[in-house]
Amino acid sequence: MNEETICAICTAPGMGAIAVIRISGPEAFSISDKIFKAASATKSISNAEDHTVLLGNIHQEERIIDEVVATIFRNPHSYTGEDIVEFSCHGSVYIQQKIIQILIKNGCRMAEPGEYSRRAFTNRKMDLSQAEAVADLIASTSASNHKLAMQQMRGGFSRELDKLRNDLLHFVTMIELELDFSEEEVEFANRKDLNELAEKLEKHLHKLTDSFRLGNALKNGIPVAIVGETNAGKSTLLNKLLNEDRAIVSAISGTTRDVIEDTVNINGLTFRFIDTAGLRQSTQDEIEKLGIERTYQKIEQAHIVLWVIDSTMVSEHIEWMAGKIIPRTKDKSLIIIFNKSDKISKDEQLVLDDLFKIYSKNRIHISAKKGENLDILRGKLLEIAGLPDLERQDIVVTNLRHYEALTLAHEAILRVQQGLHDNHSSEFLSQDIRECLHHLGQITGVITSDEVLQNIFKNFCIGK
Amino acid sequence: MNEETICAICTAPGMGAIAVIRISGPEAFSISDKIFKAASATKSISNAEDHTVLLGNIHQEERIIDEVVATIFRNPHSYTGEDIVEFSCHGSVYIQQKIIQILIKNGCRMAEPGEYSRRAFTNRKMDLSQAEAVADLIASTSASNHKLAMQQMRGGFSRELDKLRNDLLHFVTMIELELDFSEEEVEFANRKDLNELAEKLEKHLHKLTDSFRLGNALKNGIPVAIVGETNAGKSTLLNKLLNEDRAIVSAISGTTRDVIEDTVNINGLTFRFIDTAGLRQSTQDEIEKLGIERTYQKIEQAHIVLWVIDSTMVSEHIEWMAGKIIPRTKDKSLIIIFNKSDKISKDEQLVLDDLFKIYSKNRIHISAKKGENLDILRGKLLEIAGLPDLERQDIVVTNLRHYEALTLAHEAILRVQQGLHDNHSSEFLSQDIRECLHHLGQITGVITSDEVLQNIFKNFCIGK
Numbered sequence: 001m002n003e004e005t006i007c008a009i010c011t012a013p014g015m016g017a018i019a020v021i022r023i024s025g026p027e028a029f030s031i032s033d034k035i036f037k038a039a040s041a042t043k044s045i046s047n048a049e050d051h052t053v054l055l056g057n058i059h060q061e062e063r064i065i066d067e068v069v070a071t072i073f074r075n076p077h078s079y080t081g082e083d084i085v086e087f088s089c090h091g092s093v094y095i096q097q098k099i100i101q102i103l104i105k106n107g108c109r110m111a112e113p114g115e116y117s118r119r120a121f122t123n124r125k126m127d128l129s130q131a132e133a134v135a136d137l138i139a140s141t142s143a144s145n146h147k148l149a150m151q152q153m154r155g156g157f158s159r160e161l162d163k164l165r166n167d168l169l170h171f172v173t174m175i176e177l178e179l180d181f182s183e184e185e186v187e188f189a190n191r192k193d194l195n196e197l198a199e200k201l202e203k204h205l206h207k208l209t210d211s212f213r214l215g216n217a218l219k220n221g222i223p224v225a226i227v228g229e230t231n232a233g234k235s236t237l238l239n240k241l242l243n244e245d246r247a248i249v250s251a252i253s254g255t256t257r258d259v260i261e262d263t264v265n266i267n268g269l270t271f272r273f274i275d276t277a278g279l280r281q282s283t284q285d286e287i288e289k290l291g292i293e294r295t296y297q298k299i300e301q302a303h304i305v306l307w308v309i310d311s312t313m314v315s316e317h318i319e320w321m322a323g324k325i326i327p328r329t330k331d332k333s334l335i336i337i338f339n340k341s342d343k344i345s346k347d348e349q350l351v352l353d354d355l356f357k358i359y360s361k362n363r364i365h366i367s368a369k370k371g372e373n374l375d376i377l378r379g380k381l382l383e384i385a386g387l388p389d390l391e392r393q394d395i396v397v398t399n400l401r402h403y404e405a406l407t408l409a410h411e412a413i414l415r416v417q418q419g420l421h422d423n424h425s426s427e428f429l430s431q432d433i434r435e436c437l438h439h440l441g442q443i444t445g446v447i448t449s450d451e452v453l454q455n456i457f458k459n460f461c462i463g464k
Numbered sequence: 465m466n467e468e469t470i471c472a473i474c475t476a477p478g479m480g481a482i483a484v485i486r487i488s489g490p491e492a493f494s495i496s497d498k499i500f501k502a503a504s505a506t507k508s509i510s511n512a513e514d515h516t517v518l519l520g521n522i523h524q525e526e527r528i529i530d531e532v533v534a535t536i537f538r539n540p541h542s543y544t545g546e547d548i549v550e551f552s553c554h555g556s557v558y559i560q561q562k563i564i565q566i567l568i569k570n571g572c573r574m575a576e577p578g579e580y581s582r583r584a585f586t587n588r589k590m591d592l593s594q595a596e597a598v599a600d601l602i603a604s605t606s607a608s609n610h611k612l613a614m615q616q617m618r619g620g621f622s623r624e625l626d627k628l629r630n631d632l633l634h635f636v637t638m639i640e641l642e643l644d645f646s647e648e649e650v651e652f653a654n655r656k657d658l659n660e661l662a663e664k665l666e667k668h669l670h671k672l673t674d675s676f677r678l679g680n681a682l683k684n685g686i687p688v689a690i691v692g693e694t695n696a697g698k699s700t701l702l703n704k705l706l707n708e709d710r711a712i713v714s715a716i717s718g719t720t721r722d723v724i725e726d727t728v729n730i731n732g733l734t735f736r737f738i739d740t741a742g743l744r745q746s747t748q749d750e751i752e753k754l755g756i757e758r759t760y761q762k763i764e765q766a767h768i769v770l771w772v773i774d775s776t777m778v779s780e781h782i783e784w785m786a787g788k789i790i791p792r793t794k795d796k797s798l799i800i801i802f803n804k805s806d807k808i809s810k811d812e813q814l815v816l817d818d819l820f821k822i823y824s825k826n827r828i829h830i831s832a833k834k835g836e837n838l839d840i841l842r843g844k845l846l847e848i849a850g851l852p853d854l855e856r857q858d859i860v861v862t863n864l865r866h867y868e869a870l871t872l873a874h875e876a877i878l879r880v881q882q883g884l885h886d887n888h889s890s891e892f893l894s895q896d897i898r899e900c901l902h903h904l905g906q907i908t909g910v911i912t913s914d915e916v917l918q919n920i921f922k923n924f925c926i927g928k
Contacts, residue, residue, distance in 0.1 A: 012480030012555060015602060017580075017928035019475060020482060020552070051517045053535055064614055066601075071517055071535065088484070088550075091476060092604045116481075137530075138479060140556045150528055464481035 005031055006111035007103040009096050010463035016091035021099055022463060023108060024116060028083040029072075031106045035059065035099075036070055036087075045085055050074035058087065060102050066095050080116050081123030114460025118453060121445060128445025128456070129158045132399055135460045136219070143268025144218045148398050157208075157395050157402075158444040164201050165440045171197065172433040178426040191420060198417050201436075205410040208397050212406075215398035217303055221263040221272030222385050225298045227325060228308035229315060230278030233339040237308060237368040238262065238275045241378075266378050269385055274298050279321055296328060304333045304384055311338040311352060311365070326359060333384045334362065335377070341365035342372060401456070405439045412436035469495055470575035471567040473560050474927035480555035485563055486927065487572060488580055492547040493536075495570045499523065499563075500534055500551075509549055514538035522551065524566050530559050544580050545587030578924025582917060585909060592909025592920070593622045596863055599924045600683070607732025608682045612862050621672075621859050621866075622908040628665050629904045635661065636897040642890040655884060662881050665900075669874040672861050676870075679862035681767055685727040685736030686849050689762045691789060692772035693779060694742030697803040701772060701832040702726065702739045705842075730842050733849055738762050743785055760792060768797045768848055775802040775816060775829070790823060797848040798826065799841070805829035806836060865920070869903045876900035 005025030011018075023032060029046045038044060038056040048054055052072055058065045066089045073084040089095055104110065117131045126134075133153035140146035151157065174189035217223065226234045242262050263272045276298050277291035299305055307325055309318070325334070336359060338352050349365050356363060362380060366373040397403055412435040419429050441447035469489030475482075487496060493510045500509060502520040512518055516536055522529045530553045537548040553559055568574065581595045590598075597617035604610035615621065638653035681687065690698045706726050727736045740762050741755035763769055771789055773782070789798070800823060802816050813829050820827060826844060830837040861867055876899040883893050905911030 008481075010481040010555075011475040011483060012478040014476040014478070015925070016476030017472075017474040017602060017925055018484055020484060051519075053515045053517060053537075055515075063611075064618070065610075066614070067617075069535075071533075073517075086552075090598070090601050091474075092602045092610065094604050094606060094610050095601070098610075134554070137554050137559070138481060138556045140558050142558060146529075146556065146558050146562075147527075150530070153531075154528070461479070461481055 005108050006115055007100060007108040008111035008116075008463040009100060010086075011091070015093055018088050019091040019096045021087045021089065021096065021103070022111075022116065023085045023087075023103060024078070024080045024082045024111075024119065025108075026083065027107055028085050031103065031108055032070065032085040032087075034106050035102050036068070038070075045070055045072055048072045050077055058089070058099055058102070060098075065098050065102065066090050076123070076125075079125065080119040081125045082119060111462060112457070113462050114457030114464060117460060117464055118457045121453075126153075127155070127158050127162075128448065128453075129399070129402060129443050130155055131445075132401075132456060134464060136398065138461065138464060142265045142270045145270065145398070148215060148218055148396055151395065152398070157397070160204070160395070161440055162444055162446075164197075164204060165437060165444075165446075167197055168201065168433060168437055168440075172430055172437065175426045175430045175433065179430070189426075195417070195420050198413055198420065202410065202413045202417060205406055205413060208395065209403060209406045209410055211395065212397045212403040213303075215396040216400070216403075217385075218270070218396065219398040221270040222304065222381075223272050223274060223302040224304040224306060224381065225274045225276055225295075225302035226306045226308060227276050227279060227295060227299060228337075229310065229317065229321065230280065232278070232308040232310045233368045234275055234278070234308045237306070237337070237339065237366075238273055240368050240371055240374060241273060267382055269382060271381060271385070274302065279324060280317070296324075299325070299328045299332075302332060304335065304381065305329045306335050306337055308337045308339050308368075309352075311340045311349070312343045314352065314355070322359060334359070335380060335384075336363045337377070338363065338365045339368050342367040342370055402443050405442045409436045409439035412439065469572050470579055471564060471572040472575035472580075472927040473564060474550075475555070479557055482552050483555040483560045485551045485553065485560065485567070486575075486580065487549045487551075487567060488542070488544045488546045488575075488583065489572075490547065491571055492549050495567065495572055496534065496549040496551075498570050499566050500532070502534075509534055509536055512536045514541055522553070522563055522566070524562075529562050529566065530554055540587070540589075543589065544583040545589045546583060575926060576921075577926050578921030578928060581924060581928055582921045585917075590617075591619070591622050591626075592912060592917075593863070593866060593907050594619055595909075596865075596920060598928060600862065602925065602928060606729045606734045609734065609862070612679060612682055612860055615859065616862070621861070624668070624859070625904055626908055626910075628661075628668060629901060629908075629910075631661055632665065632897060632901055632904075636894055636901065639890045639894045639897065643894070653890075659881070659884050662877055662884065666874065666877045666881060669870055669877060672859065673867060673870045673874055675859065676861040676867040677767075679860040680864070680867075681849075682734070682860065683862040685734040686768065686845075687736050687738060687766045688768040688770060688845065689738045689740060689759075689766035690770045690772060691740050691743060691759060691763060692801075693774065693781065693785065694744065696742070696772040696774045697832045698739055698742070698772045701770070701801070701803065701830075702737055704832050704835055704838060705737060731846055733846060735845060735849070738766065743788060744781070760788075763789070763792045763796075766796060768799065768845065769793045770799050770801055772801045772803050772832075773816075775804045775813070776807045778816065778819070786823060798823070799844060799848075800827045801841070802827070802829045803832050806831040806834055866907050869906045873900045873903035876903065 003026065005023060005027040007021060007023045010020045010022045032045045035058050036045060036056050037059060038054045040054075043054055045054065050072060054070045054072070056068065056070060058068050069088040071086040071088070073079070073086075075081060075083045078084040087099060089099060100110070114135065117126075117134050120126050121128055121131045130153050133149050136149035137146065137153055140149050171189050171194050177188045178186060226238055228234050241264055261272055261274050263270050276295040279292060279295060305325070336356055338349065341349060352365075353363055364373060364377055364380065366377060368374075397406060412432050415432040416429060416436065419432060438447055442452070467490065469487060469491040471485060471487045474484045474486045496509045499522050500520050501523060502508060502518045507518055509518065514536060518534045518536070520532065520534060522532050533552040535550040535552070537543070537550075539545060539547045542548040551563060553563060564574070578599070581590075581598050584590050585592055585595045594617050597613050600613035601610065601617055604613050635653050635658045641652045642650060690702060692698050705728055725736055725738050727734050740759040743756060743759060769789070800820055802813065805813060816829075817827055828837060828841055828844065830841060832838075861870065876896050879896040880893060880900065883896060902911055906916070
């Protein structure tokens with residue numbers, strides 16, 4: 001249990017009808033009682049029942065600062081597992097700051113970012129991956145990343161891992177017992193059972209690490225590169241997708257002006273569109289060459305590539321372009337977009353379809369300028385992005401830290417399997433199992449270091 | 465009691481650790497129970513005790529939207545006097561909007577601005593002036609306007625008025641009884657007692673209307689005009705006052721670029737500094753003349769005038785300037801500021817003091833550029849602003865609507881006094897007393913119209 005009592009404004013910054021200030025720690029009740037007088041004279045926070053609210057005034061000496069509602073959570077039945085008081089006050093910025101000031105004067109300390117959640121973790125109210133999910137949940141801006149965070153916060157992901165880890169722990173104990181009797185060649189750990197467990201774990205870890213590509217995309221937006229010749233209408237298309245959706249989450253300028261990224265929410269799924277520099281054959285200009293290199297990199301990072309072609313002017317470079325784009329999108333989804341379709345006839349469209357039929361089954365005729373067929377494009381994006389996976393309640397890893405730990409755990413368990421196959425000694429087996437246990441333990445926080453915790457919680461917002 | 469159940473996000477807009485959603489109305493419990501499942505299976509919002517909190521999940525069909533804390537306030541023990549549920553959820557913008565969406569789907573209506581407070585008024589949880597003070601309290605940005613709003617919210621202002629109004633009501637009933645017996649010349653209302661009451665009321669109303677000048681200044685910032693010749697350093701001074709305090713509340717550009725207003729918080733008191741166009745003698749330019757006209761207007765509106773003079777270059781126009789400024793500041797506080805004092809000697813400063821000794825007892829030598837003696841200036845401003853009045857717990861009127869009603873009530877009571885003095889008939893007296901009662905009743909809302917209420921509450925924030 002922590003010694004210090006902390007306080008922070010928990011609601012969004014600025015003026016609102018109400019604001020909430022949270023106090024947590026051993027002195028939460030006694031400090032609160034110093035500054036709070038209940039409307040009913042016989043009541044106080046210290047003697048209030050758990051999970052009840054009291055109406056009263058916060059005062060500084062004789063001066064009343066605000067009429068507030070105090071909610072009392074008694075340790076361990078609180079978010080942090082400590083005594084907690086939440087003051088719901090009038091949402092004036094002045095009042096919020098004043099109450100924090102008075103709390104600090106009376107012995108509280110300002111909470112650091114994520115400190116409430118860190119205490120919740122320390123007091124075993126949640127494991128580390130759950131605490132991390134709280135931050136993701138608060139930052140969630142779409143149905144899909146909300147769902148992933150919620151799933152993780154509810155332990156859907158760490159519970160199964162913990163179970164497997166415990167099973168594995170049992171085996172390593174047995175194996176290490178064998179070491180004590182190494183001259184007697186006993187086998188406490190059943191190798192067949194261990195092999196089965198290792199297989200099960202390997203499969204599970206493989207599935208989880210595999211899910212990260214999707215999870216990361218869902219969390220940060222599915223990367224979609226928009227490529228094509230200059231003037232094919234790439235930027236017009238991007239702007240249309242952004243403006244029509246009126247759901248721009250952020251706009252990040254690339255390192256140079258020729259790569260622009262923007263995220264858009266389509267039916268609860270976030271896409272990160274990446275506009276790239278126009279591709280051109282035989283560029284002498286060194287600077288342009290750099291731009292084209294960058295375009296290739298962006299294709300590399302994308303899950304989906306939109307190749308925008310000017311329908312009215314299928315250039316002589318098209319074969320060259322195809323040669324550059326197609327090989328780079330072999331393991332991705334490529335959508336060929338014939339833009340400016342309003343300027344050509346239906347027959348001409350069919351000719352284009354025919355011309356490109358070997359390249360992709362995804363071909364769409366649109367007019368970015370007039371907004372024609374953009375709904376079909378959106379539908380295709382959703383179809384390709386594979387939201388169905390998510391609906392089947394599969395567990396999806398979204399956190400880079402977890403992914404790295406899972407990958408290392410996976411490598412270790414593969415070595416365990418190999419060791420079992422090669423009849424390695426208990427000593428070697430035990431080492432690899434220990435390593436696997438270590439990495440698994442880091443995810444839920446069974447094994448952790450202050451540095452890791454600091455890194456995790458510093459990215460939380462204040463008040464959580 | 466209202467038929468509709470309303471909901472709104474009550475905390476400041478945007479992402480925070482937590483957000484609060486408030487539901488009020490006859491269906492608050494039943495709607496909440498449809499979307500909320502308590503962690504403890506036997507509990508529900510409908511059967512929860514008053515002033516308690518429940519942990520649970522908000523769900524949409526099978527999907528969990530968030531883990532929340534629900535606070536239950538049973539009618540009439542709530543802010544609005546109706547049944548209220550407050551959901552404290554994770555402060556993701558997505559979650560906030562989603563919960564509101566689900567509530568509306570289940571029969572809630574979005575609350576209009578101020579609708580909770582309006583219901584509190586309708587259900588007699590507070591009178592109208594108290595409800596208005598809630599909005600002022602939320603908007604308060606400094607110790608002084610916070611204090612005024614708090615005083616008003618706690619009824620310090622309306623309670624006394626209500627008492628006097630009731631006394632007056634007693635008299636008018638008596639007087640109107642006399643009308644029924646008009647042919648018999650009876651006097652049910654003791655004229656001497658009525659006269660005493662009228663005198664008391666007149667005094668009280670006079671004091672209140674008088675306090676509005678201060679109240680308005682404290683609420684909106686005490687207006688301080690900065691005048692002087694071009695290049696005397698007016699803008700430098702303004703910027704210094706603003707930047708050094710790092711407490712700029714707002715920056716409003718005037719209708720033209722030559723009047724700039726900015727508010728600054730000095731020791732809990734808000735000052736509204738008004739930079740004006742430089743005054744110059746014999747301006748032919750029509751546009752400049754307009755600017756100077758506007759400067760005069762700003763002096764008119766100010767409570768305090770700072771006349772900034774360039775110490776290094778007391779111009780030949782100084783007499784002309786004095787002739788323009790001094791007569792316009794007779795009923796105001798004038799501070800003469802010798803700027804650029806770092807560039808002249810102490811002796812030269814004394815010469816300047818001597819030169820201006822007839823104009824003002826407030827003279828300060830400063831260097832705006834170097835920030836010298838600005839503390840003395842701030843001290844003078846605080847001294848002049850008269851915060852002591854506030855400390856004596858005097859009641860101060862800050863609301864224009866109240867001021868207007870008080871002024872009309874005051875005029876009516878003066879007519880009552882005159883009528884008593886001139887021995888007017890009961891009929892005439894009754895008319896004037898009724899008018900006074902009407903205006904007093906409008907302040908606390910005993911007498912009101914839907915239009916007035918609409919006007920008052922539309923300026924509230926949503927969620928209050």
